[in-house]
Amino acid sequence: MTHGPDPEACRDVYARPGVRERRFLADALRTETVGGMVLLAAAVVALLWANTPLSDLYGTVRDFHFGIPALGLDLSVQHWASDGLLTIFFFVAGIELKRELVAGELRRPSAAALPVVAAVCGMAVPALFYFAVNAAGNGDQSGWAIPMATDIAFALGVLAVVGTNLPSGIRAFLLTLAIVDDLGAIVVIAIFYASALNLWALAGAFAGLALFWFLHQQLGVRGWYYYVPLAVTIWALMYNSGVHATIAGVAMGMLLRVRSRDGEDHSPAERIEHLVRPVSAGVAVPVFALFAAGVGVSGAALAEAARQPEAIGVVLGLFAGKVIGVFGGTWLAARFTRARLSSDLAWSDVAGVSMLAGIGFTVSLLVTELAFVGDAETTEHVKAAVLIASLMSAVAAVAVLRVRDAKYRRMWEEETLDEDGDGIPDLDQREEAELLAREQEAALLAEQRAAAARGARPGERPGGDTP
Incomplete structure (x- = not known):
């Protein structure tokens, strides 16, 4: 007896996700794309503000302290943004991670292996680049985690600005990759950048x-x-414990229930994420960027940063290490496992997405502040390196992906074609119909097997009587 192919046995890398998963991704990516554009605008404002005659005002506002000293919460505006507002960003990351582990791509080991391998390689290789550069240049090794992070909002914001149309399979993989990447950053921050407990x-x-x-x-x-x-x-309490306060956001996000119960249209996690995600992408992260990205970018400052091993290690880690790590991890998964590259794509597409992973902003800037506490000069230079490396990665990714733009546009038009004008893409309707047909076929097969086990024909009552 010949069986059909096992969907778990061979999986396409960057394959188009299912209808329900794709609809969730569309909502999430739409918000992240808009948030990425706001984030980009906030970063530009910060750079202009910090490099004009108003730079003293920028420093005064950023360093202004307020809070409740008796509760250990007398913080600067910059720290309220990084330790307070950024907790909302990590809260959403915790929800995303919980959802992927319970109901998304990461729930199945065969599917999880691909983004996990790519993400782990995409974190390990940049860290090794940083270690190597700073070992050779006698630099400060405490910044090794800075080039590990990928900023999904910034990456999608750049794509929205340049008008590149990525297929949903690549977008899904990129989002899942970023979620695993966020998990790695969370673990690193909690373990390696905690102060006295x-x-x-x-x-x-x-x-x-x-x-x-x-x-x-x-x-x-x-x-x-x-x-x-x-x-x-x-x-x-988490802030005063010595563990970075954003970990509290991750923990609360992962405690939310992601499966709906009887009588619920959506789970609590879906409802809360729908409400909080715009606040995270449109307010929390841009405000953090406004007070974290304001660094001096004069010729003298950049020349000094170019001689500093910490800054060089970050640039090479994000720009080269991320590409080698993510592309290499994907290739290894396709070469040595049952995974394969989707037939709709070429390896040049994977290279472009790997370059997008080199856009490290939010978490990279946060880790920079944690890694070089008390060393304002190194902090400023490394922040400039993060911005430069992110810009280089974005430009390189756009250059590669624009070559394939015509193919992307054709794929996107096929996915979104709605000839009957009912607001639902025709491809989604066909897939829904096929899914329903398979479910009905499975139900009929189960009924036939149950009837055979009872020794009766389908539709026949026990005892041989027909209705």
Whole structure:
């Protein structure tokens, strides 16, 4: 007896995702793309502000302190942005990670292997570049994690500006790659960039997280007026514990329920993410960029940065290390596993996406601030290196992907064609119909097997009587 191909046995790299997964990705990517454009604008404003006669005002606003000193929360505007607002970004990242692990591509080992291998290689190789450069130049090795991060919002924002039309399979892979990348950054920040621990504050944060889980998962309590004060308390305790405060956001995001129950159209995680994601992409991350990206880019400053091994290591790590790591990881997965490159794509497409992964901004700037505490000069130079490497990666990616733009446009038009004008792409309707037909066929087959097990024909009542 001949069986059909096992979908788990051979998987296309960058294959087009299913209808339901694609619709979720479309919503997420639409928000991230708009947020990326706002982020790009905020970065440009920061650079202009910091390199004009108003630079002193920029520094005054960025370093202005306010808060509640008695609670250990007397922070500068810059730290409120990086430790406070950026927690919202990591909260959304936690939801995305939970969803991918429970209901998305990462729930199946065969599917998860591809982005995981690419992401791990895309983190390890840039770190090795940084280590090598700084070992040769006697630089500070504490910044090794800076070139590991990929900024998905900035990458998609760049794509939106230049008008490149990526197929949904590549977009899905890029988003999943960034989620795994975010997980790596979260682990690195929590383990390697924590200050002296306050165990009492940390225990209080864990107690708050336990209460959050009990209210949400066990009691099903709803209402922002319960969770917002609790979330702020957890965040404050995490900040005072010595663990970076953004970890609180990740933890709360991963505690949300991502599967809907009877009577629910959407899970709590979907509803909350739908509300919070625009705040993250449109407010939290751009405000962080406004007070993190304002670095001097004069000729003298850039020349000095070009002689600094820390800055050189970051540029090479993001621009070259990311390409080698992501492309190499994808090639290794396709060469030594049952995965294969989708027939719609070429390896030049993979190279372009690998270059997009070199756009490291939000998390890279955050890690820069954590890695060189007390060394303002190195921090400024490395931030400039992050911006330069991200720009170089974006330009290189656009140059490669624009060559394939005509093919991308044809694929996008096929995916979005709606000849009957009902607002639903015809391809989605065909796939939905095929999915329904397969489900009906499976149900009929199950009924036939059950009838055969009972010794009766399908539709025949027990005892041989027909209805």
